[in-house]
Amino acid sequence: xxxxxxxxxxxxxxxxxxxxxxxxxxxxxxxxxxxxxxxxxxxxxxxxxxxxxxxxxxxxxxxxxxxxxxxxxxxxxxxxxxxxxxxxxxxxxxxxxxxxxxxxxxxxxxxxxxxxxxxxxxxxxxxxxxxxxxxxxxxxxxxxxxxxxxxxxxxxxxxxxxxxxxxxxxxxxxxxxxxxxxxxxxxxxxxxxxxxxxxxxxxxxxxxxxxxxxxxxxxxxxxxxxxxxxxxxxxxxxxxxxxxxxxxxxxxxxxxxxxxxxxxxxxxxxxxxxxxxxxxxxxxxxxxxxxxxxxxxxxxxxxxxxxxxxxxxxxxxxxxxxxxxxxxxxxxxxxxxxx
Numbered sequence: 001x002x003x004x005x006x007x008x009x010x011x012x013x014x015x016x017x018x019x020x021x022x023x024x025x026x027x028x029x030x031x032x033x034x035x036x037x038x039x040x041x042x043x044x045x046x047x048x049x050x051x052x053x054x055x056x057x058x059x060x061x062x063x064x065x066x067x068x069x070x071x072x073x074x075x076x077x078x079x080x081x082x083x084x085x086x087x088x089x090x091x092x093x094x095x096x097x098x099x100x101x102x103x104x105x106x107x108x109x110x111x112x113x114x115x116x117x118x119x120x121x122x123x124x125x126x127x128x129x130x131x132x133x134x135x136x137x138x139x140x141x142x143x144x145x146x147x148x149x150x151x152x153x154x155x156x157x158x159x160x161x162x163x164x165x166x167x168x169x170x171x172x173x174x175x176x177x178x179x180x181x182x183x184x185x186x187x188x189x190x191x192x193x194x195x196x197x198x199x200x201x202x203x204x205x206x207x208x209x210x211x212x213x214x215x216x217x218x219x220x221x222x223x224x225x226x227x228x229x230x231x232x233x234x235x236x237x238x239x240x241x242x243x244x245x246x247x248x249x250x251x252x253x254x255x256x257x258x259x260x261x262x263x264x265x266x267x268x269x270x271x272x273x274x275x276x277x278x279x280x281x282x283x284x285x286x287x288x289x290x291x292x293x294x295x296x297x298x299x300x301x302x303x304x305x306x307x308x309x310x311x312x313x314x315x316x317x318x319x320x321x322x323x324x325x326x327x328x329x330x331x332x333x334x335x336x337x338x339x
Contacts, residue, residue: 013056013278013284013285014054014056014274014285014286014288014299014300014302014303015054015056015057015058015084015086015206015285015286015287016046016049016054016056016057016058016287016288016289016290016296016299017058017059017208017287017288017289017290018057018058018059018060018063018068018071018072018289019033019034019059019060019063019068019289020033020034020037020289020290020291021037021039021042021045021046021063021064021068021071021072021290021291022037022059022063022064022065022067022068022071023035023036023037023064023067023068024036024064024098024229025062025063025064025065025067025093025098025099025100026098026099026100027099027100028099030231030234031228031229031230031231031233031234032062032100032231033063033064033229033230033231034230034231034232034289034291035227035229035230036229037291039071041291041292041293042071042075042291043071043074043075044293045290045291045292045293045295045296046071046072046075046076046296047075048293048296048297049290049296049300050076050079050082050083052296052297052300052303053300053303054296054299054300055082055083055084056083056084056086056285056287057072057076057083057084057085057086058086058087058128058182058206058287059072059085059086059087059088060087060088060089060091060130060132061087061088061089061091061093061113061116061117061120061132062088062091062093062100062132064098065093065094065095065097065098065099065100066093066095066116066120067098069087069117069120069121070120070121072085072121073120073121073122073123074122076122077122080123084127084128085121085123085126085127085128086126086127086128086129086130086161086180086182086206087117087121087126087128087129087130088129088130088131088132088163088182089109089110089113089114089117089129089130089131089132090103090104090105090113090131090132090133091103091132091133092104092109103133105131105133105136105140105141105144106140106143107143107144107146107147110144110147110148110151111147111151114126114129114151114156114157118156124155124156125155125156125157125158126156126157126158127157127158127159128157128158128159128160128161128179128180128206129148129151129157129159129160129161130160130161130162130163130180130182130206131144131160131161131162131163131164131173132163134162134163134164134165134166134169135164135166136169138169138172139172141162141169141172141173142172142173144173145173145175145178148160148175148177149175149176149177152176152177157177158177159177159178159179159180160173160175160177160178160179161178161179161180161181161182161203161204161206162178162180162181162182163181163182163183163206163208164181164182164183165183165184165191165194167193167194167196167197170197170203171197174201178203179203179204180198180203180204180205180206180285181194181197181198181203181204181205181206182206182207182208182287183205183206183207183208184207184208184209185205185207185208185209185210185277185280185284185286186207186209186210186211186212186216186273186276186277187216187258187262187272187273187276187277187316188212188215188216188251188254188255188320189209189212189240190280191205195280195281195283195284198281198283199281199282199283202283203283204283204285205281205283205284205285206285206287207277207284207285207286207287208287210273210274210277210286210287210288211270211273211274211288211289212241212251212255212273213232213239213241213242214232214241215241215242215247215251215252215255216255216262216269216270216273217269217270218268218269220247220252221247221252222246222247222249222252224246224247225245225246226242226245226246227245228245230245232245233245253323254320254323255269257319257320257323258316258319258320261308261312261315261316261319262275262276262308262316264312265305266305267302267305268298268301270288270298270299270302271298271299271301271302271305272302272308274286274288274299274302275302275305275306275307275308276308276312276313276316278306278307278308279307279308279309279310279312279313280313
């Protein structure tokens with residue numbers, strides 16, 4: 001079996017990202033969730049994804065301070081053998097106050113963090129266990145491999161990986177069952193160095209932010225104002241696409257410049273954004289977020305259209321190369337210190 005999470009096939013791969021369904025949680029006084037959620041609606045959306053053939057679900061222990069894992073585990077009850085569950089560790093949080101209180105990337109924390117995730121998910125194993133702290137030193141990551149391999153041998157995880165945007169780091173954690181790097185990738189923000197790394201090693205690129213935190217949806221315009229309960233409304237430093245709770249105009253301009261290509265062939269803008277990722281590299285597994293069954297249906301509907309053509313990719317590159325340059329704050333790739 002290859003280290004990639006999904007078997008090689010002609011069909012594009014799609015997962016669902018479960019950050020938003022965790023509901024509110026905070027780091028200090030900063031919101032790190034996407035606002036209030038309806039657990040019944042989240043459950044219906046997960047089950048609709050299953051009906052539509054989506055079998056990969058990515059969450060993290062910190063999303064909603066454990067709540068996302070609980071909702072996902074409950075929704076997948078009776079279907080565990082049909083799906084791949086990916087979760088993450090490294091952030092320390094208090095479930096009662098729903099606040100991040102620190103981080104722990106030591107081998108000693110790894111096992112209890114996994115055991116807690118297994119209880120919340122209601123399962124005896126996870127398919128992909130990912131380090132959620134993207135900027136630790138290589139030596140720290142190397143120290144984790146022994147414990148991760150022990151957990152593989154015990155059947156508690158199948159593969160492990162790292163959520164990081166730094167291409168220089170993943171090799172440090174590349175033990176025998178290292179299978180994936182979760183990193184940002186979307187049509188507005190390419191990651192050529194990371195894709196080169198994952199492609200060269202036969203790893204899955206779990207593509208975080210495939211819709212640019214919603215920017216690649218037509219519902220966001222220059223007049224949009226997000227709630228302060230939304231991570232994008234009171235943004236931490238690593239959220240690039242929104243400023244003061246509003247979409248950053250430079251990102252809107254780039255989106256609108258390529259809209260016609262992305263919506264070609266009967267695709268919605270969201271479906272075109274996913275189609276770009278599938279065309280970008282064969283190892284890519286986009287994980288768009290969701291709250292509702294309607295969002296899941298639109299995301300999964302991209303599968304019927306498939307990838308964009310190589311000519312489409314070249315034209316998008318040409319257009320974006322001549323659009324208004326991003327501001328320095330918007331263009332800089334942030335150091336991800338949280339979800």
